[in-house]
Amino acid sequence: MALKLSYFDIRGLAEPIRLLLVDKQVAFDDHRISRDQWAEIKPKMIFGQVPCLLSGDEEIVQSGAILRHLARVHGLNGNNETETTFIDMFFEGLRDLHNKYAQMIYGNYENGKEAYIKDTLPGELARLEKLFRTYKNGEHYVAGDKESYADYVLFEELDIHLILSPTALDGTPILKKFHERFAERPNIKAYLNKRAAVNPPVNGNGKQ
């Protein structure tokens, strides 16, 4: 089934989806929309927004729905209902953190960045690390031995926070190790090397 992922030429909400597809070696058209093209494309989108994954004739929007769709198709959803629920819960927790990050990035970067790094982030990461240790003490993936869609989201979330603050993970060694391990997965590593040459912005306003 031909896949086309439409998004802007930034990492943003599409990057965990790209990472999942790349890691699973699923071919896709990585369609990057320019600001000029957007005015024409926006009215055609179900909610007037991207990312949008076109899978054959099926149009899927909402980044969480896209990730969960791919998780079901590629076996990245846990081994049973308990694991799937845990993975979803972990993902929603990551989404909450990302919303706080995005509020600061888009709404209060100049005045809010330092307070976000110092006051908000450590507690958020500590909570995530505690949850991450639920399965096998966090030695592998979110739900234990096998990767899930939430691992791609977690990796990207940690990665962008390291861009924001290179010492961001110093207080959460288990998450730091996960980030290092995940970056070494061969397909991810090759993608990160290729991406580094282009270095696309993390966010739409160029702040990161």
Ligand SMILES: N[C@@H](CCC(=O)N[C@@H](CS)C(=O)NCC(=O)O)C(=O)O
């Ligand atoms: N809940 C949606 C949010 C999508 C969203 O906010 N997309 C932004 C880019 S990150 C967008 O399309 N902005 C352009 C616009 O709204 O015109 C999701 O998770 O996919």
